[in-house]
Amino acid sequence: MAESLSVFRGDRLVLDDVSLSLERGGALLLTGPNGAGKSTLLRVLAGLRRPDGGALLWDGMPITQDRTAHAARVAYLGHQDALKPSLTVQENLALFARAGGGDTDAALKTALKAVDLLHLSTLPARLLSAGQKRRTALARVLLAQAPLWLLDEPSLGLDAAAVDLLGAAIATHRAQGGLVVATTHVPLPLGDVSHLNLPGMPDQSRGWWGADEADLTGDAA
Numbered sequence: 001m002a003e004s005l006s007v008f009r010g011d012r013l014v015l016d017d018v019s020l021s022l023e024r025g026g027a028l029l030l031t032g033p034n035g036a037g038k039s040t041l042l043r044v045l046a047g048l049r050r051p052d053g054g055a056l057l058w059d060g061m062p063i064t065q066d067r068t069a070h071a072a073r074v075a076y077l078g079h080q081d082a083l084k085p086s087l088t089v090q091e092n093l094a095l096f097a098r099a100g101g102g103d104t105d106a107a108l109k110t111a112l113k114a115v116d117l118l119h120l121s122t123l124p125a126r127l128l129s130a131g132q133k134r135r136t137a138l139a140r141v142l143l144a145q146a147p148l149w150l151l152d153e154p155s156l157g158l159d160a161a162a163v164d165l166l167g168a169a170i171a172t173h174r175a176q177g178g179l180v181v182a183t184t185h186v187p188l189p190l191g192d193v194s195h196l197n198l199p200g201m202p203d204q205s206r207g208w209w210g211a212d213e214a215d216l217t218g219d220a221a
């Protein structure tokens with residue numbers, strides 16, 4: 001899926017020769033210290049950022065051949081929940097339900113139920129707690145009906161019950177052949193996963209080029 005990716009941010013090499021692959025139904029956990037490049041790698045996998053070296057493949061084809069098709073494959077959960085504050089939970093999700101096609105109302109209801117937000121569906125997003133906003137953002141991932149879920153610290157702000165719901169949603173997605181790549185600093189209920197640790201710089205003050213480059217190469221699954 002990803003071959004020898006390298007990415008600069010500013011003049012710093014953040015990812016160096018990172019490779020990974022995932023089969024249908026597979027999940028990959030990205031770990032590493034703050035600044036190691038986990039979010040950067042997710043953005044590259046989402047096609048939101050072009051790598052400076054290496055290639056991203058889907059079913060053996062470079063994603064650069066059809067970026068629109070790749071965008072449609074991806075449901076991306078970033079650090080920002082990106083909800084429109086004046087719209088209700090339901091309204092925030094409606095666009096994504098439509099994009100998924102089929103019975104919009106039924107899909108919306110199923111997604112709201114999956115994150116236990118049915119009772120708050122008519123509340124404006126500005127009135128939601130941090131965890132409720134995160135649940136809404138997760139519902140959007142469910143509605144996207146995309147095979148590849150890219151989740152940046154998905155459990156951030158979630159209570160224990162919501163983490164269980166997240167685990168259930170991921171299990172269902174994987175059972176249907178979906179793929180998941182998630183970053184985390186805490187244990188996540190992902191089941192059987194591959195693991196890629198990006199160690200980052202042990203001492204940032206030494207500058208990137210002092211790093212042991214072998215430590216930066218990750219091969220998953």
Ligand SMILES: Nc1ncnc2c1ncn2[C@@H]1O[C@H](COP(=O)(O)OP(=O)(O)OP(=O)(O)O)[C@@H](O)[C@H]1O
Nearest residue numbers: 009010014032033034035036037038039040041183
């Ligand atoms: N726009 C930018 N310009 C320059 N450097 C950047 C930019 N955005 C991020 N970086 C740097 O890229 C490196 C990787 O950042 P990234 O957000 O991918 O790390 P992370 O592993 O997700 O960290 P965290 O665990 O804190 O979320 C960091 O050193 C960061 O300072």
